Amino acid sequence: MKQVSFFSERIKPVIIMAVITIICISLVSGIHLSTQELVIANEGLVLKKAVLYAAGVEIPSGNAEVNELYEERVEEQMDESGDVYIVYGEGGSTGGEIEAYAFIAPGPGLWGEIEMLAAFMPDLKTFAGIDFIKQNETPGLGARITEAWFKEQLRGKQPPLVMNPEGTESSASTEIDAITGASRTSDFVLSIFNEAGLRAAELEKEGM
Amino acid sequence: MASKAVKTLITPLGKENPVFVQILGICSTLAVTNKLENTIVMVLGVIFTTTLSSFTFSILRKVIPARIRMMVETLIIATYVIIVDIVLKAYMPEIWQQLGPYVGLIITNCIVMGRMEAFAASNPPGLSLIDGLASGIGYGYVLLIIAFFRELLGSGTILGFSVFGDWWTNWSIMVMAPGAFFVLAIFIWVVKGRMEE
Amino acid sequence: MNGELLPAAVFFGSIFTGNILLSNYLGMCSFLSVSKEIKTSTGLGAAVIFVMAVTSLLNWIVYHYLLIPLGLEYLRFIVFIVVIAAFVQLVEMIIERVSEGLYAALGIFLPLITVNCAILGVSLFMVIRDYSLVNSFFFGLGSGIGWFLAIIAMAGIRKKISGAKIPKGLEGPGITLIIAGMMALAFMGFSGMINIT
Numbered sequence: 001m002k003q004v005s006f007f008s009e010r011i012k013p014v015i016i017m018a019v020i021t022i023i024c025i026s027l028v029s030g031i032h033l034s035t036q037e038l039v040i041a042n043e044g045l046v047l048k049k050a051v052l053y054a055a056g057v058e059i060p061s062g063n064a065e066v067n068e069l070y071e072e073r074v075e076e077q078m079d080e081s082g083d084v085y086i087v088y089g090e091g092g093s094t095g096g097e098i099e100a101y102a103f104i105a106p107g108p109g110l111w112g113e114i115e116m117l118a119a120f121m122p123d124l125k126t127f128a129g130i131d132f133i134k135q136n137e138t139p140g141l142g143a144r145i146t147e148a149w150f151k152e153q154l155r156g157k158q159p160p161l162v163m164n165p166e167g168t169e170s171s172a173s174t175e176i177d178a179i180t181g182a183s184r185t186s187d188f189v190l191s192i193f194n195e196a197g198l199r200a201a202e203l204e205k206e207g208m
Numbered sequence: 209m210a211s212k213a214v215k216t217l218i219t220p221l222g223k224e225n226p227v228f229v230q231i232l233g234i235c236s237t238l239a240v241t242n243k244l245e246n247t248i249v250m251v252l253g254v255i256f257t258t259t260l261s262s263f264t265f266s267i268l269r270k271v272i273p274a275r276i277r278m279m280v281e282t283l284i285i286a287t288y289v290i291i292v293d294i295v296l297k298a299y300m301p302e303i304w305q306q307l308g309p310y311v312g313l314i315i316t317n318c319i320v321m322g323r324m325e326a327f328a329a330s331n332p333p334g335l336s337l338i339d340g341l342a343s344g345i346g347y348g349y350v351l352l353i354i355a356f357f358r359e360l361l362g363s364g365t366i367l368g369f370s371v372f373g374d375w376w377t378n379w380s381i382m383v384m385a386p387g388a389f390f391v392l393a394i395f396i397w398v399v400k401g402r403m404e405e
Numbered sequence: 406m407n408g409e410l411l412p413a414a415v416f417f418g419s420i421f422t423g424n425i426l427l428s429n430y431l432g433m434c435s436f437l438s439v440s441k442e443i444k445t446s447t448g449l450g451a452a453v454i455f456v457m458a459v460t461s462l463l464n465w466i467v468y469h470y471l472l473i474p475l476g477l478e479y480l481r482f483i484v485f486i487v488v489i490a491a492f493v494q495l496v497e498m499i500i501e502r503v504s505e506g507l508y509a510a511l512g513i514f515l516p517l518i519t520v521n522c523a524i525l526g527v528s529l530f531m532v533i534r535d536y537s538l539v540n541s542f543f544f545g546l547g548s549g550i551g552w553f554l555a556i557i558a559m560a561g562i563r564k565k566i567s568g569a570k571i572p573k574g575l576e577g578p579g580i581t582l583i584i585a586g587m588m589a590l591a592f593m594g595f596s597g598m599i600n601i602t
Contacts, residue, residue: 013273020268020280024287025480031291032479035298042301111423112534136308136534138428141384143306181380235522238430282490286483294479309529312482316522318434384593385428389586393579400574 047117048074050131054119055087055100056155084203087119100128101203107192110184112136114145118196124204126173127154130193142185153177159197163190216338220346226319227350233319234392237351240310241391242383244367247355249303253292253311255344258320261285262328262340269329281324282315289314319347354391358382412543415536419547421595425523426555427588432523436556437581445514446560447553452514454549456496457527460489461545464528465538485528490519523552558588 045063048070052059057073060066072092077084084103088096102119115134120127130151137143144150153176163178163186164170170177176193178186220226226233237254240246261284272280293311296304304311314320323343328336359365362382364372381387425431432453439449464485472478497515500508518524527548531541562584571580 008273013276016272017276017279020283024283024483028287028290028294028480031294035294038298039301042298046301110418111530112536134305138384141380181384233434235431235433235526238433279490282486283483286486290479290482293482308533309526312485312529313431313522313526315482315486316520316525318520321520381590384589385430386586386589386593388430389582389589393575393582393586396579396582397572397574400579401572 046133050117050133051085051087051102051119053151054102054117054129054131056119056129057087057099085119098122101200102128103196103199103203104133105192105196105199107188107195109135109137109188110142110182111138114188114192116189116192116196118193118200120196120200120203124200125158125197127157127159127193129155130196137185138182142179142182144179144182145185145189150177150179154193159200160194161190161197163187213335213338216335217342220339220342221349222346225346225350226322226343227347233317233322233347234351236310236313236317237347238354238388238392240307241351241355241388242358242362243306244352244355244359246303246306247351249296249300250307250310251344251348251351253289253296254314254317254319255341255348256292257285257288257314257317258323258344258347259337259340260288261320262323263333263337265324266328266331266333266336277329281321285320285324286315319343350395354388354395357391358387362387412539415540416543416547419544420551420554421592424551424555424589424592425526425548426552427585427592429526431526432521432552435517435521436552436559436585437578439517440556440559440563440581443557443560443564446556448510449514449517450553450556452511452518453521453523453552454546455511456489456493456515456518457524457549457552458542458546460492460524461527461531461541462538463488463492465531465536465541468532469538481529481532485525486519489524489528493519523548555585555588559584 041063045066048066049059051074052066052070057069060069073088073096075086075088077086082103084101086098087100087102089099090096100119100121101124102117105116105118107114107116113134114132114137117131117133118127119129132146132151135143135145137145153170156173157176158173161174161176164175166177166180168175168177176190178190237247237250240250261281264284265281268280289312292314293304296307296311323340327339331339356366359367360371361379362384364370364376364378379387382391419425423429426433426436435449440446467484467488468478468481472481472484477484493515497512500512500515527545531544536544559581563581566580566584575583
């Protein structure tokens with residue numbers, strides 16, 4: 001009798017717990033493995049789209065088309081100081097002319113690291129455009145840096161930049177509009193823009 | 209039986225709504241209510257989790273010894289939440305990015321475990337499923353209403369489409385943190401005021 | 406600005422500008438129900454500070470030295486909640502044996518803490534924001550202190566207005582949410598002050 005109660009008191013809960021845990025974990029692992037390829041493909045796609053967007057190339061709608069266009073237009077140059085993505089115009093990396101140099105420009109944000117993709121014109125002084133790959137800014141405020149108007153205003157601007165209040169519609173080549181209510185995020189991205197400018201100047205010295 | 213099912217379905221929507229009557233479980237979702245799109249995805253995640261967790265736990269309720277009940281509950285909830293997380297990450301990577309940690313926080317949403325304890329622990333799987341679903345919906349529609357007003361007033365848009373046009377000045381406060389507190393308080397005020405009558 | 410987040414910035418930021426309760430709504434459930442009295446609020450707040458600081462450290466270590474090498478990041482929800490629950494249980498047992506006074510003051514709040522979304526929230530935020538070990542610790546500590554500040558301030562205000570005449574529908578949770586909204590507004594005022602980066 002004592003044996004039975006020991007079993008139901010101590011052993012049974014452990015066995016049941018173990019069985020349930022194994023079922024749950026294997027279920028989750030199964031789903032994870034079956035979607036893993038998709039997740040990796042998504043992550044690669046985010047970078048590819050960012051490079052194309054920043055360089056001002058129109059992004060096709062299908063994922064396969066994006067991959068194809070990227071293969072055709074972009075040459076990845078792995079460097080000691082970091083990767084540079086060279087974007088070519090019509091004709092691709094064999095026949096076309098260089099349209100932009102792009103690289104990843106990281107920097108601190110309000111809540112965590114912001115990873116920006118900066119693309120520069122061949123003169124390496126003027127922004128071709130930018131895109132954000134990773135950011136954790138406040139949704140609805142700082143996270144508005146990912147809105148089209150904010151990213152588009154960088155095209156053709158020359159760092160070092162200064163910021164005006166939102167709605168100024170800054171037209172000078174060294175001025176951009178900030179985001180209302182997100183002054184800290186605006187400061188952070190501004191410094192990322194300017195750091196990216198310095199990096200571009202370095203690339204120019206290296207003879208790109 | 210049928211009438212009990214209907215009753216189970218209806219009470220959480222009104223008289224015993226988890227949000228405005230019991231003020232439960234607002235933590236995980238309130239933060240994403242500044243955009244309607246994110247709220248919809250999040251609410252669907254919560255409904256999925258409450259429904260299936262209640263159902264699963266109800267099936268197992270007779271097998272599980274009392275002393276590991278809480279652990280099993282947590283495990284079941286966490287499993288479903290991870291499924292939601294993985295699926296979002298694979299099929300909606302952009303929204304997944306915006307929701308950030310809040311998907312994971314469904315685990316600590318008091319409604320999920322509350323319904324398991326209060327209902328699924330002593331009712332058959334079918335009814336528990338309905339109860340979980342109804343609680344999820346009762347919770348969800350309140351948050352959708354809040355998100356609707358926050359996005360409308362704070363950004364002048366609904367689901368990203370401009371509603372008001374250029375003359376509208378955004379109430380930035382609505383998309384910032386205090387906005388949610390005020391909107392929820394006003395909502396509770398209106399609902400309670402009507403209930404009293 | 407040299408590309409690194411300073412621990413001091415994370416620490417003060419998480420207390421004031423990004424108060425986990427007032428800007429992320431985490432830990433609302435216990436906040437709304439416990440803030441009726443200053444004494445219990447202090448006890449719960451202190452327990453939250455302690456558990457948050459230590460679990461963020463533990464979860465960081467588990468995540469970076471166990472989950473990442475094994476490629477099991479997707480299980481982090483389950484693992485984090487288990488670490489938190491186990492730690493809370495352990496602390497409860499130790500306190501119970503070591504000091505009766507401390508147990509009376511803190512012990513009764515510990516079980517409440519496992520289901521406090523803020524604790525899990527801190528661990529999840531720390532992973533998503535890629536904090537270093539030191540930053541994670543200060544983030545956990547700062548968030549705990551921020552939560553503590555918010556709940557005792559709320560308890561004080563609620564005591565003060567306990568004799569006031571409040572519209573019927575707003576009594577209880579309604580007015581608490583409005584006060585929380587105003588506190589969130591006040592805390593936003595800090596955002597210009599902290600510029601340590």
